[in-house]
């Protein structure tokens with residue numbers, strides 16, 4: 001097999017060589033480059049390329065946050081085929097957390113609370129608003145990252161308000177940023193097959209644009225490893241890059257590996273190699289995103305650690321308890337301690353930095 005060595009990277013797949021030349025000279029990658037990356041078998045060279053881009057942004061630092069995820073209810077009017085979490089009234093696994101149960105999950109050592117749930121058939125906007133307000137009153141130092149664009153759209157509809165009005169009220173209650181969920185795959189084909197009753201890409205982008213214009217940072221996700229094609233994954237990332245150019249405000253991109261559970265969509269979860277290619281592809285294409293997250297809840301701890309050498313600069317956080325992936329039988333732990341996250345980062349040769357929800361550094365663990 002012939003190989004090419006350029007600046008410490010030995011390439012076995014020649015397709016990567018011109019991509020590396022573009023990366024080193026700061027030329028933006030395009031659709032074909034993204035497809036080559038997702039198709040390559042030259043995993044070690046790919047990891048080095050993505051790590052080079054990561055280092056240029058965040059050197060050896062990998063971030064994590066002391067956070068808690070709260071999913072206040074799984075009752076949801078939608079019927080997305082990839083979701084084992086959602087329930088209908090009367091289902092055995094349906095639940096609603098009381099305000100006391102929500103507050104009991106929090107403590108002052110947390111920097112962030114991440115809240116996402118279902119579109120409850122009976123709750124009013126005020127019920128969702130009250131969750132933010134009560135958390136903010138009880139724990140003013142915890143930054144609140146809550147409600148995906150799908151929920152914001154729902155609040156505007158049930159509250160008969162504009163998206164701006166919804167976000168203004170949430171800001172008054174204590175909201176600080178928006179999570180990246182509900183993006184799924186920006187493809188009408190995938191939407192028709194897996195989430196046809198949920199809002200589509202145009203509305204998702206509109207809501208994030210408005211949030212950014214109002215000064216709310218947000219994240220963006222991609223749900224991969226099911227029926228989407230590589231072309232759709234790449235198109236998804238490029239559309240995000242364009243949106244970030246137009247109205248900056250995305251803090252991080254989070255590739256979410258589908259947990260097949262009982263969804264019937266695919267037999268097994270994407271392989272680790274597939275996960276690493278997707279993380280690396282995101283790092284290489286999304287040159288205007290500061291962070292790519294290695295979300296250990298869905299990748300599993302081992303792959304999540306390796307992804308820190310494939311362009312990821314953030315492990316998310318301690319989480320505490322997570323239901324969306326775990327209802328779909330995710331094999332990862334339900335929460336990790338701070339020390340475990342620090343070990344995972346150190347084992348991958350990086351320097352752990354604890355951050356808050358907005359990426360302000362709380363402490364570097366040299």
Ligand code: V47
Pocket residue numbers: 082083084085116148178179180181182183184219220221222223254256257258259260261263295298316324325328
């Ligand atoms: O939008 C649903 C996904 C998302 C499954 O912003 C599934 O920091 C895998 O958005 N397997 C919600 N994924 C989670 C989310 C998120 C997660 C971590 C960090 C951040 C952030 C945001 O979970 C949904 C959907 O795409 N999802 N079912 C499943 N079976």
